[in-house]
Amino acid sequence: MSALQIKKGSNKHSAYNLRPTFSDVEESHTLAVIVDNEAGVLARVIGLFSGRGYNIDSLTVAEIDHEGHRSRITIVTTGTPQVIEQIKTQLGRIVPVHEVHDLTVEGRAVERELALLKVVGKGDKRVEALRLADIFRANVVDSTLDSFVFEITGTSAKIDAFADLMHPLGLSDIARTGVAALSRGV
């Protein structure tokens, strides 16, 4: 490690890395942030992440209450426990942020992602793609004589696995929504 304590291969060249962390173990956390759906609110949230050198692994945002103009931002982030705590308290002090939930801490959450995959191929490869899609419970939402568009929903890991399998079978394009998550139970 250099004097700046930036790990080799790290893309985080932030002065925040000068700080000793209370624990070195990086954890992945899924945060749900309820915000006023007003102009610039997403910029405030992602600006906080880029400005302070935090990671965003996945981000989804949509209005969930049209009358109250509230949006739910779901962020998957990685960091040491101390960094995760900082992210939550820093999010909490943004004025249009109403609630910050750490779904990873609050109990096991249901996490789902949707992806669309375009697979181009003919003959055996095309048949194999269709067969695998069936195993993964992916739906065909568009078809031509030499292409399919599959729709698949599941955990990010499941989508990764499906995409890996489609790769040799002619995967040409993929669109992913990022994670949407809700805590289980009441």
Add this chain to the structure above:
Amino acid sequence: MTRQMTGAKMVVQALRDQGVDVVFGYPGGAVLPIYDEVFQQNDIRHILVRHEQGAVHAAEGYARATGKPGVVLVTSGPGATNAVTGLTDALMDSIPIVVLTGQVPTFMIGSDAFQEADTVGITRPCTKHNWLVKDTAKLSTVIHEAFHVATAGRPGPVLIDIPKDVQFASAEYTPPQKVRVSHYQPQVKGDMEAITELVAALETAKRPVFYTGGGVINSGPAASQLLRELVEATGIPITSTLMGLGAYPASGQHWLGMLGMHGLYEANMAMHDCDLMINVGARFDDRITGRLDAFSPGSVKAHIDIDPSSINKVIKADIPIVGDVAHVLEDLLKVWKSRGRKVNREALAKWSAKIDTWRKVDCLAFKQTGRVIKPQHALTRLEALTKKYDRYICTEVGQHQMWAAQYLTFEDPNRWMTSGGLGTMGYGFPASIGAQMAHPESLVINVAGEASWLMNMQEMGTAVQFRLPVKQFILNNERLGMVRQWQELLHGERYSHSWSEALPDFVKLAEAFGAKGIKCDDAADLDDAIMEMINHDGPVIFDCLVEKHENCFPMIPSGKAHNEMLMGEASTKDAIGSKGAVMV
């Protein structure tokens, strides 16, 4: 009663309803309708600055000298971008200010119009919150909300961007009392369990110390009062950050002086050796902690802060208390009294004796010999000659700032205006204008270095125009002193661009602005010259030529711990390792 009015009139009405009496600003195309309304009223005084950065610093000075939010009015584009440094400064130091910027009309936004800038985009990371108001009907509620956000919780700067067509259009005005309650309501009461835990720790601590910061000042006069009561009653020694000076009086018997990089030996040693550290409204800034893994290794750390994100940010708090300083101290005192006002008297007496041995080191000692004025001597004399006055001190940034913090004393809060977090050269002069506006009869002195002072020297025009008798006490070493000091310690005495040639003749400069200039380069004349400055009824530039190569000590070199202070020239050789050299 519904009141229809234009957006421009609404701005003035809303400011009036928020109790604003002074606005610092600079007109331009996109704020002309508001300036037209400013012209047609007498409740709010407008101070025309000479640069928008000056307006924001002046508002900061006003805010810090009064505890009220400062207000700024500037135009779009360059007006707004010039305000950015001031906004960042206010954000770092948690100073409540409300900045109103003009914007090109809504139908031209995004067209790269003349003097258009994405003001809310640019200022998003340097404000607590900002708004672009596209509908006149919402303007008054946004302004009232802005004052609430600026002052509630941890204070900070806010900005409202108002397109010109919104200023011209009419809508109904909403007075403050009719604005629905904002959801932004930071917690002010501390958790009683944590407070009780702190009281228990305080009762048994053998070597406790209060480490206080700007949060005490921001919390208001009651917080300082409660802090004094707590310190006097418990007999626990107290140190403060640069931002918190004045919360506890420098003449108080438990005062250790400022801590940190250029803090006092006794303060830093007490922090290093304490067994209970009670952080009241400070944030473990890197200027304070020095080397983190060697920071106060044996202490239990309690941290009182209104901002939850300050807690555990840098230093793990053993007893975290989220709340407003005044509220928490009030509860703390109540609990402590109800439990029988206990402290470990015997251990405290030993602790006090130990601190006295550190005090005896006399870390601020210096020798004034001959006629060349030492900067420390200049400030010692300034202190002696102005102490009895109703005095407000501002500073620029650099060596002079640290010397001012070391050699001047503060008995009350809101008397000391300095750029702490951002370290903005050019802060002090406009801030002194703001402080003088707030306290027209008081003695307002800006302790400056010549390099910092030149950064906003155009504000001399403001001081003269508005007859603000601010005293610019410039410690002139013809160097960027702090940069030079670091180059000496870190870069083999290669003084790269830390020396300014072609400095102005400050006396003639003062005269060119229609003010008074005084030059002093002889220690024998210093007292008379300072008295002449004080007694002159008007702004003064005091050019105090001082020893050019004086270094600021004590100093914790970067990358070192509190008990590894440099005390003077002899100890500086190879004091900073390569690991320390990467830090600022």
